[in-house]
Amino acid sequence: MNAVTDLYAAYSTLVLFAGVAALLALSIYVTLMAGQLSLGNAALATIGGYTAAILTKTYHAALWPALLAGAGLATVVAALIGIPCLRLRGIYLAIATLAFGEVVRVAALNLTITGGALGLVGIAPLVSFPHVYGALAVVAFFFYRLERSRTGRALAAIREDEAAAQAMGIRVTTYKVLAFSIAGFIAGLAGGLAVHFTYLINPAQASFGEAVTILTYAVFGGTGTFAGPILGGMALTVLPEALRFLKEYRLLLDGAILVLVTTYLPNGVLDLILRRRRA
Amino acid sequence: MLEVSGLSRTFGGLRAVDGVSFTVREGEIVGLIGPNGAGKTTLFNLVTGFLPPTAGRVRFRGADITRWSPDRVAAAGIARTFQNIRLFRGMTAAENVVVGQHVRTAATLADAVFATPRYRAEERETRARARELLELVDLADRAAVPARALAYGDQRRLEIARALATQPRLLLLDEPAAGMNTAETQALMTLIHRLRDERGLTVLLIEHDMKLVMGVCDRIVVLNFGRTIAEGAPDQVRRDPHVIEAYLGTQTERLREARAASPEAPVLSVENVTAGYAAGDVLHGVSLEVGAGQIVTLIGANGAGKTTLLRTISGLVRPRGGTIRLRGRAVGGVRPDRIAGLGVAHVPEGRQVLARMTVLDNLRAGSFARRDGAVEQDLAAMLARFPELGERRTQIAGTLSGGEQQMLAIARGLMARPTLLMLDEPSLGLAPRIVARIFGIIREVNGEGTPILLVEQNAQLALETADQGYVLETGRIVRADRADRLLGDEAVRRAYLG
Amino acid sequence: MAVLLQQLVNGISLGSVYALFALGFTLVFGVLEIINLAHPAVLAVGALLAYTLLVDAKVGLAAAVAGACVGAGLLGVLLDAVAFRPLRLRGASRLASLITSIGIALILVNLAQIVWGTEPLSYPPGTVPLRFFTAGPVTVSLLQCLVLATVVALMIGLRLLLVRTRLGLAIRAVAENPQTASLLGMPFDRVVAFTFFLSSALGGVAGVLVGMLFQGSVSPFMGNTYGLKGLAAIILGGMGDITGAVLGGLTMGIGEVLIVQYLNSSYRDAVAFGLLFLVLVLRPTGLLGQQRSREA
Numbered sequence A: 001m002n003a004v005t006d007l008y009a010a011y012s013t014l015v016l017f018a019g020v021a022a023l024l025a026l027s028i029y030v031t032l033m034a035g036q037l038s039l040g041n042a043a044l045a046t047i048g049g050y051t052a053a054i055l056t057k058t059y060h061a062a063l064w065p066a067l068l069a070g071a072g073l074a075t076v077v078a079a080l081i082g083i084p085c086l087r088l089r090g091i092y093l094a095i096a097t098l099a100f101g102e103v104v105r106v107a108a109l110n111l112t113i114t115g116g117a118l119g120l121v122g123i124a125p126l127v128s129f130p131h132v133y134g135a136l137a138v139v140a141f142f143f144y145r146l147e148r149s150r151t152g153r154a155l156a157a158i159r160e161d162e163a164a165a166q167a168m169g170i171r172v173t174t175y176k177v178l179a180f181s182i183a184g185f186i187a188g189l190a191g192g193l194a195v196h197f198t199y200l201i202n203p204a205q206a207s208f209g210e211a212v213t214i215l216t217y218a219v220f221g222g223t224g225t226f227a228g229p230i231l232g233g234m235a236l237t238v239l240p241e242a243l244r245f246l247k248e249y250r251l252l253l254d255g256a257i258l259v260l261v262t263t264y265l266p267n268g269v270l271d272l273i274l275r276r277r278r279a
Numbered sequence B: 001m002l003e004v005s006g007l008s009r010t011f012g013g014l015r016a017v018d019g020v021s022f023t024v025r026e027g028e029i030v031g032l033i034g035p036n037g038a039g040k041t042t043l044f045n046l047v048t049g050f051l052p053p054t055a056g057r058v059r060f061r062g063a064d065i066t067r068w069s070p071d072r073v074a075a076a077g078i079a080r081t082f083q084n085i086r087l088f089r090g091m092t093a094a095e096n097v098v099v100g101q102h103v104r105t106a107a108t109l110a111d112a113v114f115a116t117p118r119y120r121a122e123e124r125e126t127r128a129r130a131r132e133l134l135e136l137v138d139l140a141d142r143a144a145v146p147a148r149a150l151a152y153g154d155q156r157r158l159e160i161a162r163a164l165a166t167q168p169r170l171l172l173l174d175e176p177a178a179g180m181n182t183a184e185t186q187a188l189m190t191l192i193h194r195l196r197d198e199r200g201l202t203v204l205l206i207e208h209d210m211k212l213v214m215g216v217c218d219r220i221v222v223l224n225f226g227r228t229i230a231e232g233a234p235d236q237v238r239r240d241p242h243v244i245e246a247y248l249g250t251q252t253e254r255l256r257e258a259r260a261a262s263p264e265a266p267v268l269s270v271e272n273v274t275a276g277y278a279a280g281d282v283l284h285g286v287s288l289e290v291g292a293g294q295i296v297t298l299i300g301a302n303g304a305g306k307t308t309l310l311r312t313i314s315g316l317v318r319p320r321g322g323t324i325r326l327r328g329r330a331v332g333g334v335r336p337d338r339i340a341g342l343g344v345a346h347v348p349e350g351r352q353v354l355a356r357m358t359v360l361d362n363l364r365a366g367s368f369a370r371r372d373g374a375v376e377q378d379l380a381a382m383l384a385r386f387p388e389l390g391e392r393r394t395q396i397a398g399t400l401s402g403g404e405q406q407m408l409a410i411a412r413g414l415m416a417r418p419t420l421l422m423l424d425e426p427s428l429g430l431a432p433r434i435v436a437r438i439f440g441i442i443r444e445v446n447g448e449g450t451p452i453l454l455v456e457q458n459a460q461l462a463l464e465t466a467d468q469g470y471v472l473e474t475g476r477i478v479r480a481d482r483a484d485r486l487l488g489d490e491a492v493r494r495a496y497l498g
Numbered sequence C: 001m002a003v004l005l006q007q008l009v010n011g012i013s014l015g016s017v018y019a020l021f022a023l024g025f026t027l028v029f030g031v032l033e034i035i036n037l038a039h040p041a042v043l044a045v046g047a048l049l050a051y052t053l054l055v056d057a058k059v060g061l062a063a064a065v066a067g068a069c070v071g072a073g074l075l076g077v078l079l080d081a082v083a084f085r086p087l088r089l090r091g092a093s094r095l096a097s098l099i100t101s102i103g104i105a106l107i108l109v110n111l112a113q114i115v116w117g118t119e120p121l122s123y124p125p126g127t128v129p130l131r132f133f134t135a136g137p138v139t140v141s142l143l144q145c146l147v148l149a150t151v152v153a154l155m156i157g158l159r160l161l162l163v164r165t166r167l168g169l170a171i172r173a174v175a176e177n178p179q180t181a182s183l184l185g186m187p188f189d190r191v192v193a194f195t196f197f198l199s200s201a202l203g204g205v206a207g208v209l210v211g212m213l214f215q216g217s218v219s220p221f222m223g224n225t226y227g228l229k230g231l232a233a234i235i236l237g238g239m240g241d242i243t244g245a246v247l248g249g250l251t252m253g254i255g256e257v258l259i260v261q262y263l264n265s266s267y268r269d270a271v272a273f274g275l276l277f278l279v280l281v282l283r284p285t286g287l288l289g290q291q292r293s294r295e296a
Helices: A002-033 A041-057 A063-082 A090-110 A129-146 A150-160 A162-167 A172-198 A208-221 A227-242 A244-264 A268-278 B040-047 B070-076 B093-104 B109-113 B117-136 B152-164 B182-199 B210-216 B234-239 B241-248 B306-314 B336-341 B359-366 B375-385 B387-391 B402-414 B432-447 B459-465 B490-497 C002-032 C039-055 C061-090 C094-116 C142-164 C166-176 C178-183 C188-213 C223-237 C242-262 C265-282
Strands: B002-011 B014-024 B029-033 B055-060 B078-080 B170-174 B202-206 B219-224 B227-232 B268-277 B280-290 B295-299 B319-326 B344-347 B420-424 B452-456 B468-473 B476-482 C132-135 C138-141
Touching (some): A090 C094, A162 A172, A208 A244, A227 A268, B014 B040, B029 B040, B029 B182, B029 B210, B093 B152, B182 B202, B219 B234, B227 B234, B227 B241, B234 B241, B268 B306, B280 B306, B280 B319, B295 B432, B359 C166, B387 B402, B432 B459, B468 B490, C002 C039, C002 C138, C002 C166, C039 C094, C132 C142, C142 C188
Parallel strands (some): B170 B202
Antiparallel strands (some): B268 B280, B268 B319
């Protein structure tokens, strides 16, 4: 028993990171469900993180209200971004969300309330395993039910063929904004959780690199079902640590994963595993 | 039930739909027919909210639905299928039909998350309804098959089932029988009747298959160049001289001396070719030949496969069976740019000039595959031969008129000094005077020795111009003879008008 | 007023480099309708190649630029063959190409790190003699003149290539209508490969020019900011439109310089991207771009 707790203590942060990564991957997954590639989730997570951190640090708020406030703000911002982006598709949407991300990063870099370039430090250690994995379990359950619901089917229809979906009476605009909002909530929540076990937050977390990393989680795991992004997020958080000796090649590995998975495993790793099982 | 008045839609200078008015009464089955490019699908898009009209109104059951969005139109009770099938390809047949019920169901996300009784009841109901609708279209045994894996005819029927799932009062079908064989078309006719008789649906359908149209419709509206040219009962319409002219063209008296096939080996030999697209085969064992110096025409109704055959010859489509020989050399499956290099010039449907480039650049592009040095000379000669192009040599091709663009496309093809010139519907969308000019050019060019394979919907004109004719019907050659002999042939008329 | 004029001069000089870089994006987008997000990494590699040529091989500036140009171009061809072409053959979505290009960018940057290290490098001082020309209130450096001259020369060369040569005709035809271009005998894959060469060559030169304009700016990571700015330039000017790319680049350059001068410089990037967001939302085809119809 001691060995396990020792092991856990050594790797606890990593395990928590894996949980947060899974949440972030799910946040990009929900917009992908509607056929939209949004690269703004790192920025949304940062908004959630800063809000929660400011609330607990400066206003001594309790954890869950702070987390929910952060997630709530991120949701509102996501919806506000989602509405003008309704007509954008594919690459245009990706770039628009990227631009949004940059605006958030620069804002965080310059506002006093966010502590400028250094960000905020000394945030209370309020989050541990039950918080992160409890949240992940709830969110995963939510996706499980979403995929079996009328709403989930509407999102899938929009992804497959927006015009045909409209001809079936599906109000595409409503569902797209809904997807964006859900993404905002999950990302904001993830950001808030992360802040409280890393004890710091800074603007770099809203950068293009971070946004790409989240995309990698989803691509790697596969976007057929919600389990894919969870797998992707966790695997891609743990793997680099396991391969820590390859630290110098971190970017190369990430890049190689993206290229190889996109070219040879278009449905992600989860699909590969499932197919092997069936065979 | 549906009232369309003065509906118009213009795209730039083109009047795709021009002041169309008609009504569809409750319980009627109305057919909307017309040659290629007449504006039929555009009309559907206007009625269902996919395109806003530039003038006119649409009323449905008394309400003015003119600028409503497609989802609102669907909620009001109009459902449609699409000309090029827009199923949710990754979903199974059953899932497609379930999604179709979206607009008539109400379970919210909260219901789903907490698995409320309402959610569970609705899920049961939607699945049951889906099964019922799939049985209606005879797809019940394929309910779990992904839509993209279904046969073409099955996909069309699935689209109908999905549309029915929205519980419409009016059903708009866009070419529901395209790609179906006789048995399937018969089943479709029965289905449409059942929909009206048993479910009280009103149906408006676009179709090229005249057997279906004549057999199932109470009334027919005929469109050409965006305008209604006839309306009435099937038999009436079939005999209407305007309609016949629109489809078959008018007899002009200028027959030419049919040139017999020369004893040399044919320039083009298509032997038993089967080809098509992912959705299914369009051509089934087609054979034809173009002899040296001949004009051969391929005629047939829309959807028969004429364009697919040209695309198979020029390499844009890979044949699945059979052989294609160019001057004796097999070229099936070869890349299109290589086939162009062998001297085949394909002037595609819709002309496809390089709209953002100048006339000169378009002509030069035509000579791309040539390696000899006479290109500039030919260019000068071409501009002299087509004075309209010569005058506009630095004009951007996209700003030319339809007739000028057609001339440019042909001239571009000629710049390759082709061993075979293939023309796909050169008369499409052009006024009669311009068409006469174009066909004059076609004769001239052939007179200089270039063999031509001409695909045309205007059968009269094509047969008057050509030496040899082939009639294509649902992917099969049904008649092949000297063009002048085909001219008065009933088979030709039937292939078009049923 | 004098300040404004001076800043305009600076802005044009900077903007011309952005324009050159944006041209690379636009060329590839024109033929393939994909955004190659590895382009910024190619810019960095070009700058680093020139560094090696100048510092280790001790060649002259012109040779270094030429070397970077050709080296980057060949890299582009390699990328197409290895990453993009397999996706084309599979009929993959444009999203897949976008993601792959991101992956390639990461790989290139990491490789560049391994070869050249992570510290920012500078071209040897005196590579371009420090000379200034004054005309009234405006001072222009020799360097700025050289940069502008290089960019102008390359653009004229590109224009001549596209308009006067057979290859250029093929590129334009393929960009407009790949199927019809095939029917006219133009070999799609070869045209694409050459377009990648051109695009990356221009990107490489842009990298060298940036390195020359800003001391201490040559590093494997230098592509990042230019990447987003290049994207902004082509979106402003309309994707796939060559003149648009040039105008977009100049606008970005002049705009950036003026914002730094007259507004808070730390908000510089935010203003740029805020504008980009607005342009995308209000007029997705850019200020000059063609309306691409989206019908049912």
